[in-house]
Amino acid sequence: MNRTAACLALLLAAALPAAQADVRLPHVFGSHMVLQRGMKIPVWGWAAPGEMVSVKIGTGPAVSALTTAGGEWRVMLPPMPAGGPQIRHLGIPKVTSAVPERDVNAEWRVCAPAVAGSFTAVGYFFGRELHKTLKVPVGLINSSWGGTRIEPWTPPAGFAAADSLADIRARVALADPRTDAHKARLRDYLGTNAAWTAQAKAALASGAVLDPLPPYPPELVPLRGHQDPCSLYNAMIHPLVPFALRGAIWYQGESNHGEGKLYTDKTRALVEGWRGVWHQGALPFYYVQIAPFQYGEEDPFVLPVFWEAQAAAEAIPGTGMAVIHDVGNIRDIHPRNKQDVGRRLALLALVKTYGAKDVVCSGPVFKSLAPDGAKLRLTFDHADGGLVTRDGKAPSHFEIVGEGTDFVPAE
Known part of the structure; x- marks a missing residue:
């Protein structure tokens, strides 16, 4: 394996000759991989029951474990400093499963002009910003499927996060053999x-x-359709558990946008579900508030309610939301400006996860509204330098409503 990323050497000791089997690793471990710095590193795999498996990185000490009767072994390697720097990418294939899978067929790739176009665009710009700022290797695991709902990515236990999801929880339980x-x-x-x-x-x-x-x-009937609850978690997330992560980024919502405030509960189910299986405490979770888009003849008030549901999810500890209203295109559900989207997610990570100082990671956020004579005065957080418009003109798209009146433009 490429030592510039991490060198993982497997050694067998005290193997049982009569039952000896090849020691196997899941595909998340491989050449060009990036392992998490500064935290314990779980390494796991399969071998013959009763075999002793030893694992070491580079010249570090070996850590051993006895393979279980089920043919599984796992060790925890000590924290290590950063190497590199490089950017590496692991692309998870689009597959579904009705039950949790142990492995997925994927391989790490080194970032280079010839292959960067196949990487997740938002993830690449997110990783590039972290790489430039932190000067450490960045490993990106891209597990995504365009147009999918949030429920397929959620672990079964996650649906216990809210009573409003009891029907989904019951459906998952009945379909699980x-x-x-x-x-x-x-x-x-x-x-x-x-x-x-x-x-x-x-x-x-x-x-x-x-x-x-x-x-x-x-x-x-098993839930194996790509929009069925848990089907993508089972096939595209569970095989990665318990690979050491620094955090997760999430850009989804278009397929759930008509559900209003229920999406807050579904986000909590996803976040708490992932944290529950990874056992890394409050695993950082940074997400994108979906861009403006005209969904056919849909009532224009549907999307703002969904935006409020996404904003309400920031009450979940260890989360942050990147707003992209100003880089979207109302006629394109997938705005082409991925660079600003990735960068804004990276700013959240730099401040909230890596403790960066003098970095602004949020645009203005509404705080309060109060009468001021014949006016209404708005107060915003994260607006220390005051509010300005890009074109220097008066702000547009502000409306007010009173008792017994309809919305009218604010001047």
């Missing part, structure tokens, strides 16, 4: 099937009329 709920319902169906089979045999012998076979319960 490992759960008691699924087994109980399947047992009921098999009992019904057995009774029908007995009736069918009797009808065959007597020539009696027989009702059709009861259909398979639709709630037991």
Whole structure:
């Protein structure tokens, strides 16, 4: 493996000859990978039950673990300083699964002009800003699928974050063949099937009329569609657990934008679900407030309510929201200016995760409104230098409403 990123050497000791099997690593470990600096590094994989597996990085000490009866092993390597610097990218293929997968077929790639175009655009500009500022290697894991909803990316346990998601939680439990709920319902169906089979045999012998076979319960059908709850988490996120991460960035919402305030609860389910499986405490989570776009003949008030739902998710500890209203295109659901989007996410990370000083990571945020004579006075946070418009003209798109009146332009 390339030592400039990290050298991971696997050694076997006290292997059992009769049961010896190749030591295997998940694909998240490979040539050109970037391992997290300054924190313990989980390394895991598979081998024959009872085999002792030793892992070391470079000239560091080896750490050993005994492979379980299920053929799994895991070690925790000590924290290490940064090497590099480089930018590396791991692209996760678009696949789905009805149950959590252990591995995914992907490989790390070195950032270079010939391949950078295949990287996640927002992620690349995010990583480039961190790389330029911190002067350390940056590893980007791109697990994404355009146009998908938030539910497919959420772990099953995440849906317990809010009572409003109880129906999704129940649906996931019934469709998962490992759960008691699924087994109980399947047992009921098999009992019904057995009774029908007995009736069918009797009808065959007597020539009696027989009702059709009861259909398979639709709630037991596995959730493997790319818009089904948990299907993308199972196939594209779970194989990465517990790879040491510094944080996550999230740019999604168009497919959920008609749900209003419910999206706040779904965001909490995603964040708390990921944090629950990674066991890294309040794993930083920075996300993008979706850009303005005219969704056909949709009521123009639908999108602002969704923006409020996204903003409300900032109440979740360890999160931050990048606003991109000024770089969007109302006629393009995917604004082409990815550079500013990635940079604004990076500014959040620099301030909130890396403790950067003298860095502004937010635009003006509404704080309060109060009457001031015949006027209404607005106060904003993150506006220390005052508010100005890009063209020097009076601000537009501000409207006011009073009791018994409709919205009118504010002047």
